[in-house]
Amino acid sequence: MISLNVTHQQGDFMLRCRFASDARITGLFGPSGAGKSTLLRIIAGLIEPGEGRVDIGDRCVFDQSRGIRVAAHRRRIGYVFQQARLFAHLNVAHNLRYGAWFAGRRRRRAHFDQVVDMLDIGTLLGRRVAGLSGGEQQRIAIGRALLSEPDLLLLDEPLASLDAARKAEVLPYIERLSRDTELPIVFVSHQLDEMLRLARRHVVAIRDGRVAFSGPTAEFLARPDLLGARQAREAGVLLQARIDHHLGPHGLTRLDCDGQPLYVPQLMQAAGDRVTLHVRARDVMLARERPVEISALNLLAARVEAVQADGDYAVEVVLRVGDQRLDARITRRSADALDLAVGQPVHAVIKSLALAEQAWERLAGL
Structure with a gap:
């Protein structure tokens, strides 16, 4: 102390x-x-x-x-x-x-x-x-x-x-x-x-x-x-996940994030290791229905916890994925089009490449 x-x-x-x-x-x-x-x-x-x-x-x-x-x-x-x-x-x-x-x-x-x-x-x-x-x-x-x-x-x-x-x-x-x-x-x-x-x-x-x-x-x-x-664009959350397995031929690692799959560029840690992911709010898109036939691999089922104005044109949406928080920063126009409300189920869409070099080993006590 x-x-x-x-x-x-x-x-x-x-x-x-x-x-x-x-x-x-x-x-x-x-x-x-x-x-x-x-x-x-x-x-x-x-x-x-x-x-x-x-x-x-x-x-x-x-x-x-x-x-x-x-x-x-x-x-x-x-x-x-x-x-x-x-x-x-x-x-x-x-x-x-x-x-x-x-x-x-x-x-x-x-x-x-x-x-x-x-x-x-x-x-x-x-x-x-x-x-x-x-x-x-x-x-x-x-x-x-x-x-x-x-x-x-x-x-x-x-x-x-x-x-x-x-x-x-x-x-x-x-x-x-x-x-x-x-x-x-x-x-x-x-x-x-x-x-x-x-x-x-x-x-x-x-x-x-x-x-x-x-x-x-x-x-x-x-x-x-x-x-x-200069660094405000990096605002977001730290997600905790566990390495499920590596997809060698595709250069990816599959994580388990509160029971949902999350794909990131391949990590060096072994299966079973806990990792921390920095997920920027600006890299999270939202959808009312689960998207199909899109290139993004990460589709996390979430629930809206709060919707807050962020300046003249943006909105910060606080989500709950399992027991963890996830933030999305979208335009006010998009929020109105989705008719977002507290308690509403949505799908968070995150590109795997947006998570490159932002995963670290989870160290006890830090």
Whole structure:
């Protein structure tokens, strides 16, 4: 559990934030300049806020009213910045062992060999930092932070300086880190795809130094106003499904979504694995009757739960597919033509290709 309620004035910028989360990975989401990194530095003890309180697990590390100010090096926090900040004069192994030295006599939760194996960096141990790619450097930085035996890991936009290929290289290791350890993580990003892939349980949205939202990731994703103008088109839901089987000749995977089939481009996971799907509201079409002889493979029987105006020409339709929510964003004209009403049965039509690269392994505790 991490809990804080702080106020901090920094020049003309006022940060006033309050939230609590017990998720394995808590996401801090917002545009540049919103106050995300300042908030992380307050948690780490690198900035002392004007007033408030910060709790990490069962430890109070800052309380202005009671005079509690635990120094940064005593908070047992691992910090990974946008830039790896490795020691250029040391090789990879020595950079990693610096983190272990910093842990002192604390109980060894993260053994050296385990961290090396988890991050797949065994072949890099003897190399100098200058010869590493950006993705390799970030994996080393994460490993060094882990070996300091932290009670909390702060990741401050660790993918921001990486290109798409390097991001794809590092993301699975952060997922594995959360899966294979019980270490809580606060992950900062302004990129929605990163946030959804990692912080699948709890997101805190920061706007102009204020908490605009704190709660379940699925509720956050359904709020276009929280995503920013550039990413509002990604608004939708997270559907949970189970892999039924793979259709090799067609390059597809059939999922079971609350008893209904759902087809996506072929996944790497095995049959029986649980996955999470990001389904954008703009990719969902509706029909009163079940369509026939159409190219779309995904036809989900649903029921209308709510119909809400969304601007001058659009309507958001909240659907229920089994026990799960599904959103559709259609034109007001289409909604009128369908004569949509709460409780009405409909069919949701989703193109399989609209779900490409938007399915992730469902990780327990995220």
